[in-house]
Amino acid sequence: xxxxxxxxxxRSVRKYKPEPVPEDxxxxxxxxxxxxxxxxxxxxxxxIVIKDKKVLDMVRKISPGxxxxxxxxxxxxxxxxxxxxxxxxxxxxxxxxxxxxxxVQNMLLAAYASGLGTCxxxxxxxxxxxxxxxxxxxxxxxxxxxxxxPDQSPKPPRRxxxxxxxxxxxxxxxxxEK
Amino acid sequence: MGKEKxxxxxxxxxxAVFLATSASGCVEEPHLYGPFRxxxxxSRLIELPKYATCMKDDLFLAKMKSVIDEKKFLLVSDTExxxxxxxxxxxxxxxxxxxxxxxxx
Numbered sequence: 001x002x003x004x005x006x007x008x009x010x011r012s013v014r015k016y017k018p019e020p021v022p023e024d025x026x027x028x029x030x031x032x033x034x035x036x037x038x039x040x041x042x043x044x045x046x047x048i049v050i051k052d053k054k055v056l057d058m059v060r061k062i063s064p065g066x067x068x069x070x071x072x073x074x075x076x077x078x079x080x081x082x083x084x085x086x087x088x089x090x091x092x093x094x095x096x097x098x099x100x101x102x103x104v105q106n107m108l109l110a111a112y113a114s115g116l117g118t119c120x121x122x123x124x125x126x127x128x129x130x131x132x133x134x135x136x137x138x139x140x141x142x143x144x145x146x147x148x149x150p151d152q153s154p155k156p157p158r159r160x161x162x163x164x165x166x167x168x169x170x171x172x173x174x175x176x177e178k
Numbered sequence: 179m180g181k182e183k184x185x186x187x188x189x190x191x192x193x194a195v196f197l198a199t200s201a202s203g204c205v206e207e208p209h210l211y212g213p214f215r216x217x218x219x220x221s222r223l224i225e226l227p228k229y230a231t232c233m234k235d236d237l238f239l240a241k242m243k244s245v246i247d248e249k250k251f252l253l254v255s256d257t258e259x260x261x262x263x264x265x266x267x268x269x270x271x272x273x274x275x276x277x278x279x280x281x282x283x
Binding site: 012014061062063064123124125127128155157158 | 192195196199200202203207211215218251254255256
């Protein structure tokens with residue numbers, strides 16, 4: 001699949017089929033994640049793959065933004081201690097978040113190219129998820145990625161046109177005339 | 179009755195978890211997440227009669243649940259349409275409230 005096709009056709013899926021995600025695809029998604037760039041090459045990410053139904057159920061209940069009954073979720077965490085050692089305050093406070101976000105985009109595209117649907121969830125309780133998944137201090141849950149075979153094909157929300165948001169050489173100088 | 183009560187207890191607890199977590203999350207989330215969580219909670223509340231024989235099924239509420247579940251994700255695609263939907267929901271409830279109040283006289 002052409003990467004541009006994956007970028008444009010991927011959707012946030014909120015309804016899933018019950019079929020499990022094959023292990024080789026889980027690995028593919030994670031491998032895509034770790035090939036993301038990261039500031040100072042910190043590679044701040046740590047992943048918790050959630051497959052157990054009871055654990056998934058608990059995570060769904062403390063995540064108001066989690067819709068649908070996907071068979072798999074991957075919690076992307078940032079290692080704040082590692083990031084601070086390698087990148088100081090900038091590393092810990094910004095590069096971790098940016099790095100995990102970029103890694104997640106790779107995950108979404110890899111999943112889409114494999115026929116899977118995904119949805120990023122940020123609306124979860126960090127306090128609750130750290131307790132349920134026994135996440136130690138210094139490791140911060142950043143984004144939850146729900147994965148499964150999609151049972152819907154949502155329409156895409158409108159994108160702001162490039163003409164509105166792109167400038168040449170200085171802010172305000174339109175890059176695209178029309 | 180026993181199984182229904184335990185299912186009802188579980189449903190109530192799950193709803194309580196959802197509300198507590200939403201309250202905490204809404205402190206820092208975008209402001210429209212608040213209304214979104216409220217109508218999501220409303221949709222879940224409407225399911226309660228399934229678990230409690232003391233409550234009757236309410237056709238109006240069932241219809242509202244269906245509309246909510248269909249339209250709530252306007253939040254992510256069209257915030258103006260989402261706000262208009264919330265207003266229309268209130269209008270429907272107001273009409274029904276008035277109808278029921280007048281019926282009781």
